[in-house]
Amino acid sequence: MASIISSSTNYSVYALPLYYLLGILPHGVAIIIASGGNPGKWDNRNPRAAGLKANLTKRLGPAKFARYERAESAHYNTLESFPLLATAVILANLAHLPTEQLNTFVAGNFILRSVYLVAYISTSSQLPTVLRTLIWYIQIGWILRITWQAAAFFA
Template sequence: MSLNYSIYGIPVYWLLSLIPHSYGLSIIKNANNGYWENRNPRGLDTAAMYKKSVPAEIFGRFERAEGAHKNGMENMPLFIGAVILGNMANLDSSTLNTVVGSYLVLRVVYTALYIYVTKIKYSYARTGTWFASTSLLLYLIIKAGNKLAYQTGSS
């Protein structure tokens, strides 16, 4: 019997989702003489100010980093739900560890593709990576649902 590390994937996922935001903040500050607008960092006027004051390539990368961060936050409930359901259903540790570990690796790849890919034809690799990672979570939820339905039905 192997140890179950899947729950530890939750804080790891949160950190992975925060990294693109930190990176975006860092590159925009470096390109903007160390200035970061912290009073309204998500404001439209703030984005417009950055767009005017930094090179287009840097602003684009900043936007993509923020997009990767937001996507990570949007997908966090599905990830946490899948991990919790898998554990509630007492799925075997190797399944939980493999799915959670694979998902986290795919999220790293997804984030790198999101931030650094600028050509449309390569952007579909990001979409495919997102689809593959999300499919892993849905697999875990369905597997947990099947096991819980069987346990409930047999009592």
Template sequence: MASILDAPLSLYSIPVAWLLAYIPQVIKVTTASKFTTYDNLDPRTNVSKISAKDKVDDRLKAKVARADAAHQNGLESFPVWSIAVLVANYAGLASRSINNTALVYLGSRVVYNYIYINQSKQWHGSSRTLVWNVGVGAALSLLIRSANLVSSRT
């Protein structure tokens, strides 16, 4: 009996991953806008402008910086994920397998963003790294399984 996971849904994970990379950006801008005028002419200086403000609580400065870092990390991992999904579909991996891996990857990005933005203890950083490894591992597993499938046909 076919399930929704047997449908080729993994391609939808690409725009979802892109959106997940931008959620920290929204949090950064929203938080920063409470303390300074957001400079859209030179947006990459906003974090340093918040950091330089004496009247802003250090915890909020740190949260803005972490949200920016989570956003950058999402953008850095996005190409690898996108390529992995495209390659897996092209290679002909089973849709259920790709979809399950996509759920792992997307779930790891949600958890990663949450931990990164809200972390306050050293063990949170270790947890974040573990979650990052799960996401990267998901992408790499798609690439490796795809390569194995293609090479087995030759």
């Protein structure tokens, strides 16, 4: 069985909805944290209400609330990077970059982002955040590199 990376099938466009779903996952983690492990207790009528964080701070305590905030931040960060990734994938396909390169790119980005999310949500001390930031720079740098390679096709 051939690997995904060396396949002649271009999986890069399929990676976009998967990456978006990966970005939603931390929000689900945040809801589980905020609801005490019972998502059915999460009040979804106004999830961005002004008083929500104040109420959660009181109810969860500092450590759980900090984890809730990290999960939400990981969610927002992933959704913020999604347009950049989508642009890179679209331009790379328009530029007819090699399928193997595109598959390696999207698989690598998915892995890097997954490790980044785990590191973001689970890290509560300062030193390990350096690794998380390094992962972010590698991923964003790779996206910019692919975009630059695609841009050469249009020049």
